[in-house]
Amino acid sequence: MTTHGTTTAQLTAMSGGGLLNAEQAAQYLSLSTSYIRKACAANRIPFVRVGTRTLFRRVDLDEWIAARFVPTNAEVQARAGTIAATALNRRAGR
Numbered sequence: 001m002t003t004h005g006t007t008t009a010q011l012t013a014m015s016g017g018g019l020l021n022a023e024q025a026a027q028y029l030s031l032s033t034s035y036i037r038k039a040c041a042a043n044r045i046p047f048v049r050v051g052t053r054t055l056f057r058r059v060d061l062d063e064w065i066a067a068r069f070v071p072t073n074a075e076v077q078a079r080a081g082t083i084a085a086t087a088l089n090r091r092a093g094r
Helices: 010-014 021-027 033-041 058-066 073-091
Strands: 049-050 053-057
Touching: 021 033, 021 053, 021 058, 033 053, 053 058
Parallel strands: none
Antiparallel strands: 049 053
C-alpha cells in the first residue's frame, strides 16, 4: 500500500521496524481491534496518522502499557515501608 508516495514497508523501515496497523497493535497488546480503534477515537492511546492510515509505534505502545502497571498489594506495602523508614530517618536526623 502507498500513502502519499511512501509504502507501508518504507514507513516500517523508517520507524526501525516498529510500526503496526490497528490489527497488529491489537494482537501485540492482546486486545481487540475494536478496543484499539475506540481508544484512538478517544485519544486514549498513542498513534501516528499517516494520510488516512492509523499506525502505532511499538515503543509508544510499550510505554503506554508500562504507564498502566498496577502493583500488587505486596509491592505497595513494601514501597510504603520504604517511605515510612525514610521519613523516620529524616526525623531522627540520620
